[in-house]
Amino acid sequence: MTREISDSEAARHREKMVNRKSVQDAEVAEKTIEKGLLMVNTGPGKGKSTAAFGLALRMLGTGRRVGIVQFIKGAWSTGEQQALTIFGDRVEWRTMGEGFTWDTQDLKRDLAAATKAWDEAKMLMADETIGLLVLDELNIALRYDYLDLTEVVATLQSRRPDLHIIVTGRNAKPPLIEAADMVTEMTLVKHHFKAGVKAQSGIEY
Template sequence: MEVNKDWEECTSDAAVAEAARLTDEQYNKKMQRRKEVQDKRIENAISEKGLIIVNTGNGKGKTTAALGMVIRALGHGYKVAIIQFIKGAWEPAEKKVLSVWSDQLEFHAMGEGFTWETQDRERDIMVAQAAWEKALVYIKNPDFRVVLLDEVNIALKLGYLNLEDIIKGLEQKPDLNHVILTGRGAPKQLIERADLVTEMTLVKHPFREQGVKAQPGIEF
């Protein structure tokens, strides 16, 4: 957290404006002091820790950011599991692209679409719970370094899953393994338990402002 705070301070509008007023010599001295502080923080930091990561908020990019982490993990040779709790009624393009890592990746698109499409709450609950049972197998498996629970926050928000069950399940993950949970409306208890939380803020959206439908390569 301190590292992030230091980076935010360094790149704030005030800091950038101040840096622009410094002479080269003053700037070099300032950056040297900052580097010494940063190096000390890194020296005292924990080398590894399995993280619970939450991407939430009304803005776009929650799943996209999580998939970036998935690609990094695959690039390091780690095994990864993706369980999609809402998507599944259509074939997501990311599943096709990631299929080249079939020896490292398990991909399960288990949802049946959005609630206004399924119009069957009982079945939605059954499907979400089946997806959670599948996810829990990977969460507890030490061979899977990263597990992505895509749109699980939506399933929680709609009451399809029990939050206490999810929290207990997350506690069963191996110490060095990471679990990523995406979707708007992440509950407070989950946010408090997480190690890394990012909230995507909606500023403009082409569907809301211009009536532009979901497009391949952007939304799916």
């Protein structure tokens, strides 16, 4: 199955890649700013929280500590949470939400949980040993007006210069997108739930 490559094809490829490498190097050289980023993973697709946990893993790989605040999904113990216990006190995990709003069915309790989660987030923002803070499903709490959008965005913008923050959840509010350094929209192209496949351990939770 291995493709045959002629010497002339190999030579053309090399020339093209030498040029591409110069362009690439020049682009990298232009970028000199180092700063704590405000990142947002939003959109209706999968992978918003999962990518944030992947980023947490990467940060842990560099030896720094990570804070995670779950605004909504607290009702179910996730595989990620279980896996991250191996890192001990290098991960500060705060689960405040007691489940989706259709599980609690209690607006006052949802609002109190969101407020408590936001208080924890602010405490973790002040902890200088933390390199990355994951605010999981904060967008949902903002969407239902459980928190004051203006205060939240202003607080995130006034983070210390070396703190990276990633916010997840669908329907990110425009002022948060405006304030962010990086925004990724996860779009659903195809989903197995439509084909009757159920949520499975290790994949959905």
